[in-house]
Amino acid sequence: MSSHLQSALVTRKRITAVTFTVAVSSPILLVMRKSAAVLCHDDRSLKTIQGTLEHLGIEFTSCDSERHALESIMTGQCSTLIVDFDLPGAREVMRVADLLPEAQKPNLLAVASRAWPGTGEAFQSGATRILYKPLDSELARESLKPARKAGKQNQRRSARYEVKTLVYLEIESETVPALSIDIGEHGLAVQATDPLPMSSSLRFRCVLPGTQVTLQGDVDVIWASDQGRAGLFFSKLAPAARKHLKNWLHKRGKHQKDKSAVRDLLPPEEDHVCFAACEEEA
Numbered sequence: 001m002s003s004h005l006q007s008a009l010v011t012r013k014r015i016t017a018v019t020f021t022v023a024v025s026s027p028i029l030l031v032m033r034k035s036a037a038v039l040c041h042d043d044r045s046l047k048t049i050q051g052t053l054e055h056l057g058i059e060f061t062s063c064d065s066e067r068h069a070l071e072s073i074m075t076g077q078c079s080t081l082i083v084d085f086d087l088p089g090a091r092e093v094m095r096v097a098d099l100l101p102e103a104q105k106p107n108l109l110a111v112a113s114r115a116w117p118g119t120g121e122a123f124q125s126g127a128t129r130i131l132y133k134p135l136d137s138e139l140a141r142e143s144l145k146p147a148r149k150a151g152k153q154n155q156r157r158s159a160r161y162e163v164k165t166l167v168y169l170e171i172e173s174e175t176v177p178a179l180s181i182d183i184g185e186h187g188l189a190v191q192a193t194d195p196l197p198m199s200s201s202l203r204f205r206c207v208l209p210g211t212q213v214t215l216q217g218d219v220d221v222i223w224a225s226d227q228g229r230a231g232l233f234f235s236k237l238a239p240a241a242r243k244h245l246k247n248w249l250h251k252r253g254k255h256q257k258d259k260s261a262v263r264d265l266l267p268p269e270e271d272h273v274c275f276a277a278c279e280e281e282a
Contacts, residue, residue, distance in 0.1 A: 035059035036144070037072035037106075039093060040084035045111055048135040049082060056144055066093045073097055073106050080144065085112040085122045086133075098126030109143055111135065114201070114235055123186065123222055123233050130186070132235075139239065161252050163209055167232075169196070169219075170203035178230075180206065185242075185249060187219065187233040196221055196230040204232070213244045 036058050040046050046062075053060045061078055063069040066089045072078045081097050083090045090110075097108055110127035122130045129143040162182045167190050169176045178192040188206075190196075198221050205216035218236035237245075 035061055035078045036080035036082055037061045037063050037069050037078040038082045039063045039066065039069040039087065039090070040082065040111060041087060042084060042111075042133070045084065045133060045135050048137055048140060049111075052137055052140045052144060055141065058144065066090075069093055070096060073100070073104075076104070078106060080107040080109065082109045082111060083127075085110055085125075091121055091125050094122075094125035094127055107144075136239070161249065163252075165206050165209050167204060167206040171197065171199070178228075181229070183245075183249075185246060187222075187231060189229065189231050192228040192230065195226055195228055196224045198224055201235060202232075208244065208248050211244070211248065213241075213248070215241050215245060217241060 034057065036049075036053055038046070038049055038060060040049065050060050058080065061072055063072060069081060069083065070093060073081050081094075083094050085091070094108060094110060097106065100106075108126060108128045110122040110125060110130045111133065112122040112130055113133050131140055131143060161184070163180055165180050167178045167180050167188070169178060169190075169192075176192060176196075178190040178196075181189040181191055183189075200220040201218045202221065203216070204219050205214055207214050215237070217234060217238060219232040220235045222231050222233050224230040234242075
């Protein structure tokens, strides 16, 4: 079998381990290049990504396989990894990259369609940000800007803050009220009187406490417990609403003294929880 065919077969298998033939020296790991490894075969998305990277002065590296993408970040060639979740094997690539030590870990961006269950799959992969097709140049630019260091604080995880406000969900032809538990840049956790169904593209609305701002858009239920708690992922939120939410979270973070109030979008350990199924597991 030719080496070309062998390489093709490797890229089609599920990634369970990666062996790299290129030696990685510690100086390379300490200073990662201002370059982005992009695993995406969608021409429209590629054009937006490449134009955005050029605008920010970030070198564009197109990857033709999962192995190529992983080798690019493992050898310190790239400080950003962008993966299209419409490609088979995308989740494994992102999850392997997320296992890297913080000093070596690149900025992880997922590109996803709004079709279910892509949103939940991208969220659970460890991606720093999720960009939805068709890509918005302004949002892409904001996501690709170099993050400022903040000591030992891990800025990759989106901080979530305990907050109590009414959240109204449109489920079928009924409006269901729920109480928020906490909220973050990518979603919120809620408590309802009855278990919520595992659904996508549910309309929602809620008022940010202490403001006159009403957030409204679409959410995906990425986990739900038998106690009525659920994790909701913002699958569709207007840019203006996202800006209001980001500013609100920033102000809340400045005054937040209780670090235990900062959470990830994860279910309570004591609850019996159902997660959104990924396509390969369905």
